Amino acid sequence: MSKSVRHFLDLNDIPAETLKAILAHAHELKKQKFNPPQIFHGLSLAMVFDKRSTRTRMSFEVAMKQLGGHTVVMNMEEMQIGGAESIEDTANVVSRFVDGVMVRMSNHDTLCEFASHTSIPVINGLTDHSHPCQIMADLMTIEEKLGSVEGKKIAWFGDSNNVAYTFAQAAPIWGFEFHIACPEDLKPEKKTHPSLDLNHVKWKGAAEEAADGAHVIVTDTWVSMGQEKEKKGKNIDKFMPYQVNSDLMAKAKDGAIFMHCMPVHQNEEVTPEVLDSPACVIYDEAENRLHAQKAILAWCLEEAGVSVQDSFDFGGTQDE
16 A cells, blocks of 8 residues: 555554554544634545445535535435446546545445545444444544543444444454453354454353443444335344343443434434433534544545645554
């Protein structure tokens, strides 16, 4: 990979000190919410989607425009990634038109192949494999509410999905405990996630055990986006023991927070009582997608001429 191209595809690809600097920059950019620096003046971001999106689209589009840049939005039918044109040709052509690309698509391997052929940064807006932008916003929210993430216990309930996997990636980087409570047939395994350091993931069969003393309770929908039509045929009853409700929250540490990347399905993965409680920070979490995206874009686009404040030394690159 060229040293001049900074992709944001997986947390494991980026040095820990760089990720932490990006997060620190996100906090500073949030303070400038109503007077954003115009660091993306003259730059353009292409945004490509193969799934519906509320938070990802709004956060990236507003982030780019608030900081002085432009966006071009396309769906997969309009973009030739894996279509009639080769991925390499599409990547080379797109690289001549815009300064960066954010892609939200199912197939992670296709995203990585596309990025390998571009001469501009590619950002993973979500794949079935991982969701690094979401975790950056989540960690930002935890830092706001609870201080340092280091040493905290974060407990995940329900489906062991792409968001859970990315939390597991983040655990050794930020030094927190990550506990997953999910059905045994969904237990994370090395064969399904070869790059995952399972020494930093604790699987719990019982939800109460995972919640005990947790600083953060996290869940996600039991039916992934695009699978709604299959919902009737999916055995969601097996997830019911992992529902986040008042009893489960009571097992957590005093002052614990509840997080969910949304969209929420009430009375499935979480009950209305938890959503209406002071512990619920899902809207702060959603807003922080905006500020985290700004900082991610700033790091990715710095080589394109973005003037990032001197106080934010992003450290090493993926090549180190």
